[in-house]
Amino acid sequence: MLKRYLPILQWLPHYNRHAMVDDTLAAFVVTLMVIPQALAYALLAGLPAVVGLYASILPLVVYTLFGTSRTLAIGPMALISLMTAAALSKVAPQGSDAYIEAAITLTLMVGILLTLMGALRLGFFANFLSHPVISGLLSASGVLIAASQLANIAGLPGSGFTLTTQLANIWHHLDQLHPLTLAIGVVSLILLLAIRRSRPLLERIGLSAIWAQFSVKMGPILVVGISTWLCWVCDFAAQGLDVVGDIPSRLPPLGIPSTDGEVWQSLLVPALMISVVGFIESVALAQMLAAKRRESISPNQELIGLGTANIASALSSGMPVIGSLSRTMVNFDAGARTPAAGALAGLGVALVTLFLTPLIKYLPIATLAAIIIASSIPLIDIATIRRTWRYSRSDSSAMGATIVLTLLEGVELGIMAGVTLSIALFLYRTSRPHSALVGRLPGTEHFRNIDRHEVESARHLALLRIDESLYFANARYLEDTVYDLVAKHPDIEHVVLICSAVNLIDASALESLEAINNRLDDSRVTLHLAEVKGPVMDKLKSSDLLDHLTGRVFLSTYDAWRTLH
Template sequence: MLKRYFPILEWLPGYDRQTLSSDAIAAVIVTLMVIPQALAYALLAGLPAIVGLYASILPLFAYAVFGTSRTLAIGPMALVSLMTGAALSQIATPGSNAYLEAAITLAFLTGIILTLMGLFRLGFFANFLSHPVVSGLLSASGVLIAASQLAGLAGIDASGFTLVTQLSNLLSHLDGIHWPTLAIGLASVGLLQLFRRARPRLKDWGVRPRHADFLVKLGPLFVVVLMTSICWAAGLPSHGVDVVGDVPGHLPPLGIPSSDPGVWRDLLVPALLIGIVGFIESVALAQMLAARRRQRISPDQELIGLGTSNIASALSSGLPVVGSLSRTVVNFDAGAQTPAAGAFAALGVAFVTLYLTPLIHFLPIATLAAIIIVSALTLIDTRTLRRTWRYSYGDAAAMLATIALTLAQGVEAGIIAGVGLSIGLYLYRTSRPHSALVGRIPGTEHFRNIHRHQVESSERVALLRIDESLYFANARYLEDTVYGLVAEHPEINHVVLICSAVNLIDASALESLEAINLRLKDSQVTLHLAEVKGPVMDRLKHSDFLEHLTGQVFLSTYAAWSELRHGHKPAMATELGETPLDNA
């Protein structure tokens, strides 16, 4: 029982020197990568850069205790930072103490929500975000994140969390472009892109693929060191180039959430959305990497792991955290074997926070903006949109609506619209279930659609296959389908509903079946069922429908076909209570 809630007890007893060596090497690599990203993502959220480092220490220890993934790297992420900034900007002024307090409250509230969802096993709620919606959300967020950093890249004081606001603010401040800052920013973007495209060239030069990937991942750190050195040597701050400035050189202070109930109320929905989006992305990534090593991920326990990590971030004056895609992949490729690699990386970040923060005093804000822009552009996925459009217009419409509303109204509006459209499309599709009249393929016991195959059929027997579970949204549609079938074919004496694809019949659908049975009885037509699954049959036995059914329940469509087309009593029909039907 303890191992269920404390996964650390599964891997810690077998921890050996070789595992320690692998985790330590991975931790060094991730630490070098996390520093520039953490600083940049804190600024993206409108918070001091040091807050990003705070959020990369204690949460990693919490996840090592409660998380089930061996390689997931917890910390700030671009999308969550954007959502954080959008939520906090509605409550307080960026840079104020109230803003930082609201960020702590948001992380704490996100942690509570995720932890409670995990304890009550509510991870399935994340399934309401379909893949097209998530893909559309990430693509639109990539555009928003990149656009939000254009002002910082050019040294302009402009902000906004919708594309229209961002572009209008940027255009209205074009006359204030600071050219030295723009030069630093563009140079940083160019170098980052050069590193990203250097992987094939390094491999051509004989560098091992693993080492080439490692060098490419260190690109942001190299750019940070280079631009910080140039900024310091050239004295650019005296020429108006914005830099990170003085950063406190101490461990994270205790974070205390706001005591104002109004702040908690205003942050409740953003915290829920941040938690769900972060959970979906984190679990999908963790499951993909765990499958490569034949390991197992518990989604409900991951909720607890992410929840406690956010609580830890709040208590250490950090912002909301989730699993980071780029850092997790690096952690995996670097050979991390257990969550202890994350804990070791946290120690590295803590060391940097304590002793090395003076080195980032001259780090240009434009360089951090460049890191965010280059990272955000990787979120834009046009191929998925084209592929979805070719496959399903409905899913593509949900994806486009999510993109449009995210760009126009912000991430929260995009998520809500995407979830609403996904549920709406599902209800629409299942409210009009596919059904088909089937006939027997000659010489076999197989039955297929009469409009797609050459089959044998009988004018007296209608074999109607229902390809969907029956519930309140499609119950009336089923009635209309059956009544229309009988009206179009007055020679029919038997209607067999083939239920091989029916996994559920709810109370509304049961009433419709009872109405169909009575209506067909008045029309001198007998209603039968075939291939009813065991769980569905168990539910039907708790009603009196089977007692009033005018026809029989057949084990197979072939049994119904063999007997009814000749007008004989169905010899293979199963009476109530017989074992074969119970096990169907």
């Protein structure tokens, strides 16, 4: 039981020197990558840059204790930072002490919600966000994140969390554009995008695939170093260029977040949204990488791991954290063997925070904005949007609504709309289950749709296959289907409902089956069932349906055909 809630006890007894070497190397690479990202995502959330560093220390250590993924890298993430800024803007003005305190409170609430969801084993709730909705949310968020940084990259005041407000803000303040800031931001962005595409060139000039990939991943470090050095040498700050400024060289202060009931009430819905989105993204990423190594993770324990990591972040003056795609992939590619790599990366960030923050003083805000824009571009997945449109117009409508509402009304409303539409589409599809009259393929025991195959059939026998579980939303539709079938074929004497695809019959559907049985009996038509699955049959046996069924329950459709034909 203890190993279940403390996964570290499963791998720590087998930890050896080789694993430690691999984890240390991976932690070094991730630490280099975390620094500019942590600073940038804190900026995106409207928080002091140091908060991003604080959120990349203790949470990583705590996740090592409670997380089940061996390669998931915890930390601030672009989408969650955007959602954090949107939530906090309704509570306190950006830059105020109340804003920072609200951020810590929000982080604690996210941690508590995730931990409770894990303890109650509610990981299945994440399934209510379909993949098209998630893809639409990420694509729209990528656009929002990039648009939110256009003001910073041009030296303009930022405002708004929807695309229309962000673009309107830029238009209204265009006369305040700062040429030097724009130059630094645009050049930084061009360098970041060029480095990202430089791997083939680096391999052609002689670098191995591993070193070429490493060089590309370290692109943000190079851009940060160059822009910071230029700003320091040329004293661009004196010319109006916004820089990070002084960052305290100390470990994060420990404390307790606000206990103001109004603040907690205002942040409850955003905290729930951040919890669900963060969990879905983290678990999907962790499962994908675990499968590559033939490992497994526990979604419910991941909820606890992410929850305790956020609680640790709140207690150490941090911001909400989840599994980061870019850092996790770097961690995986760098050869991380256990969650200890995350703890070592947290130690590395702590050392940077203690001893190297003076080097970040002259880092231009425009460079951090460029890093955010470059990291948000991959979120815009045009290929998936096109593929979903070609495959399913209903799914693409949910995706489209999520994209439009996220862009025009914000991430929270986009998520709620996506979840609502996903559930509505599911109910609509299952409320009108596909059914088919089937016949026997000549000379076989197989039965297929009479409209698709050349089959044998009988005028007095209707073999009706139901391709959906039966529940309250489709119970009446089933009745109408059977009654319409009998009305159109007056020679029918036997109706066999083939239940091979039925995994559930709820109370409403049971009443409908009883009504069908009685009405067909009045019409001198016998109702039979075939291929009823074991768990469904167990439930039927606890009802009166089988006692009053006018026909029989057949083990197979072929048995029904052979008996009734």
